[in-house]
Amino acid sequence: MRAPLFWHQPAGLTSTLLSPLGALYAKGTERRLAKGPREKVGVPVICIGNINAGGTGKTPTVIALAEKLRDRGIKPHVVSRGYGGSVDGPKQVDERTHSADQVGDEPLLLAAFLPTWVAKDRAAGARAAVAAGAEVILLDDGFQNPALHHDLSLVVVDAWRGFGNGKVMPAGPLREPVALGMARADLLLSIGSESAQQRFADHWGASVTKPHLTGELVPLPTGLPLDGMPVLAFAGIGHPEKFFETLRGLGADLHAAHALADHQPLSDTLMTRLIREADLRGAQVVTTEKDAVRLKPEFRARVMTVPVRLRLNEEGPLDAALDRILDFGS
Template identity: 35%
Template sequence: MRLDEPSWWYATEGSQVASRLLSPLGSLYGWAVERRFRTAAPYRAKLPVICIGNFTVGGTGKTPLSRFVLETFAARGVVSACLTRGYGGSLSGPVWVDRARHAAREAGDEPLLIAKDARVMISRDRAAGLAAIERDGGVDAVVMDDGLQNPSVEKDLTIALVDARRGFGNGHVFPAGPLRARLEFQLGRVDCIVVIGEDPPEGPSPVFEHLKKRFPGPVLRGAVMPRGETEWIAGARILAYAGIANPGRFFRLLESFGPVALQSRAFPDHHAFTEKDAASLLAEAEATGAQLATTEKDLARLAGTTRTLDKLRERSRTLPIEVTFDERDLVRLHSLIDGALKVGARG
């Protein structure tokens, strides 16, 4: 099921009628999520499981944070793997991602991206995927990507991300709003919240202060920063395109590095680019003398496709990103990860 978000989820005005009309469906959807947790018999793994998720439909930075945790493990000599459902791909798993063999249409763009630096297990049945990781051996810890609303696996640490600008939108449950279940219910299932991204134009993010008062656990601030060189952006003409849940964040990041002109083209989340899309972008870049720029996820979806899409991939540059924390919050996050490793080491 596609979950492309309507703009009125985050609109300050004009969304009340649609929200009211859809609120009965939202109540039913939220009830179904909660019922799954009440009736579930979650799998208890012998390995520590750290879950990265979000309260809302759409992107908040789960993939960069999952990569951050995986890199943290690697720096400590902890062998870890990522467990994901492989959204957007055809593989149901359990199967290890092989970048030499799998394309995005099979594995999904996020698993391919994460698999650049870590082992990735795709499994629509998360419990079966976790059991497969244990059977294959050689892994000390598991990072479960986008698993907050999945009750099939016990987690030792659950971290939820919230976008500093968008927050919880209109505060209603899907499809009346972006929440995946009632907020109070979801808050009770997480150990830590990371408010991520830049503040809204009007000032410091009210979401951060609101959560600090409402949530008893740690609420951290994370920033999305470029990873690698950015000199190619300043003074250049840029034609940026993105098929992710929150393309505006990517476009604003590019804008912050001072291009002389920036044109942006937004596509639906996990968009499967067509020959027509590629030809149009290539023609526009040629006509305006612009450098094509896109996200790492979008570039992953272009690999192993048609000649025109391969040409678009070759002519596009990416702006890799990473999550960063100030020293105080980094220490707190590392402490939570250490605690999960100790509690989750069941032998």
């Protein structure tokens, strides 16, 4: 499903009427988080999560953290719920044999970079990862899950959208109130352009009570020149418009931009229609890395992937937090 438009608009009648349901949802989250004690698995656990529902840039953040840890000589493993996948786990993901239908698109993408586990029971997944040699657990999207002790919690937010109308689902985009989430977080990372960061600071700066990192998703070279290329783009991510703006920034001639729902299945019918439309327009079909892993093999040759990576504007607070939990600073 796509997020309702009123989630990202000033509070109006619809969000006001739904606010009592949002209060119930928030209370349920608070009760679930109060359960304990949380399990410790013998290695540091870094949680990469969000307060918003939907995509905020967690997957590029996990990849960036994994690279930082490996630069320190540490072996990280990812543990994920495997949203959208059928496997209960714990199961280590093999990008060569598993499909997105089995393990979810994000774990399938992450498995190309580092050992990745899917587990509906996060604690069981973490134990399996440690048994397989993990020296740090990167817990993907586990901020509202009470199973594991978090040595470091990093909350990721889209800088342009911020926390939307500030209300909890279904009245707004939040899984819990901002104040409650920020009280548990160690770091906040807002991802977006300079103008998006300014927008976030103007609207939500007063809510940031923890060290605040900023960063931007930057495209990697694809080997094919996008400048002037006729393009038909599709994206089934949390904020598809960001991907389309990236393509425009690379100089692509965007003939069509199809915003799909987050994690939307890429059916034969849908892909055949998109490819036929691109052929009629004389355009190249382009998508994101996360969408590309959901493509069937027969469509992959027709679709160009534009990968992005997280570039942090400052790394001091994150390095200091890693020093603390990894005992590098002692």
